Amino acid sequence: MADVVALQLLGPFAELFDGDGILARVAKFVGVFLVVYGGGRGIVEPLVMRAVRVRNENNPTVVGAVKLYLHIAVMVFAVAAALAAAGYTRLLTGSTIAVAIITLTVGVAGREVLGTLVGGLFLVTDQNFNVGDYVAWGDTEGIVESIGFRVTRVRTVDNEVISVPNTHLTTNVITKPYGQNRFRVNEELGVYYEEDLEGAIEILRDEAVTDPAILNDPQPKIRVRSFEGDHIRVQVLFWVPDPSRKTVLDTFSDYARRVQARCDGADITLGATSAVDMGGDLAVDRADG
Template identity: 40%
Template sequence: MVGQLPEWMTGFLLAYDRILSELFWFLVGFLVVYLVGQFVLVPVAVRVVRSRNRNNPTIESATETYLQVFLIGFATVTGIIAAGYGFVFSESAVIIAAITFGLGIAGQQVFGSLISGLFLVTDPDFNVGDWISWQGGEGTIEAVDFRVTRVRTPDNETISVPNTELTNNALTRPYGRDTYRVTEQVFLAYYEDTERALMELQQIAANFESVLDDPAPNARVIDLGENAITVQAELWIEDPGNSDIATLRSDFRRAVKRQFDEEGITLAPPAAQLLSGELTVTDRATASGSDE
């Protein structure tokens, strides 16, 4: 049947059959390697890493991510060899050089993010679940991926931060320890009893359930300013990742204002001078009638 076809159609069918055969063997080689790696090798490697790094979930997450990237690349190479194009990797030096050059130009940022991610993973103070703060924002680390680090913000939003941004800029880990200190400043008028105000601040902080007894809340004078005395309350909380810091600050400020009002402690006036006294208004006509 094929011999009765025109020569050009016969060549087309043979070429089409060859392409399908090469595609079939490529898929076979790719899928065998990928499925075995995805369902056997990667889970085993992740379990080994987890057993040896129980207190560092970052390494576990990164190991799974990088193994999957390597697995896809290795499965692709295996598929190319299975399809009969293995000679490309040994004889086509010009093609390999061109591909390498193209990847070097187009993938410079990707490779930079990968290297940055490796540095973040090996940093013992950078772990999944830690709260970090950088120039662009703050939040809790959820995962360190191939190119970006996923961070959950205080607004419960997940953002993807390029790894290079975290390694090239200053990174703060305010909640990286067991406890965290919350500080709140209050401005007092100069004529108020500073010692009484400090005692009230300590008592207010001690009444909050989330505030630790050890270290105990403290209050101190920070500055003798031009128009006010600056005092600061210092209170400690634990596991700040599970606490709403913004709500705690708001509740503390409300309690300070309410308590100071009840105790008659005056906060610093908003202006440089505080006017006091009284003004009496007299009706001139009434005053003239009373004189007569």
């Protein structure tokens, strides 16, 4: 009797609160979404991520990607469950116009998005491409900071973070100059003909062999490459263990300073391989007018 009186009092608004009313559907949608989403974030995600971290302790790329993909999967599943509870799935799937619009939108506007998603999956599953790697492609290089669905963020040598589309990385040649357990430093310099060539070679070799930051196996090599116009071209080869861009640059910088100091003490002048000395006399005659 009370329900009948309540419906009579509500009058035209009564249909909003019955089992098929708009407010009832909204309440079902919100309730189911909160339950499913909360359960996924509070129960499913922690359990899955704990297992992923145990199996990928040294691979932050996989851990970060699984966390992102799992969060999106929980969101999609919660929305789908809420739509089903509210009774809207039949409306969407039964509408030919809706299906056609969705298909057209995905086919035209989503082609590039799907390409970046696939590119992101390829990068995540590539064991040779991980967060923390130093990579180079084209004229750009830097450290990979994160790999997302659409873009990969890289910190360049200028300490700038750039967002690179995944498709750009998957369709270009990527090099990892410091990806192995050692890195070869290959530099060339010039020793002028009037200088002590053997003394310069001895200094170059001695500073490389005695440097604890440079590997002794393989041994450093100092080679005479060619005779140039005003100098002899000398090549310096040595290897740096556990390389990163910073360690390679610091090692070579320290090596070059020590070599320069010893050469100065021995009165040996080194020059760049492209250096050219120009000499002669310049005379200016004044023309009498």
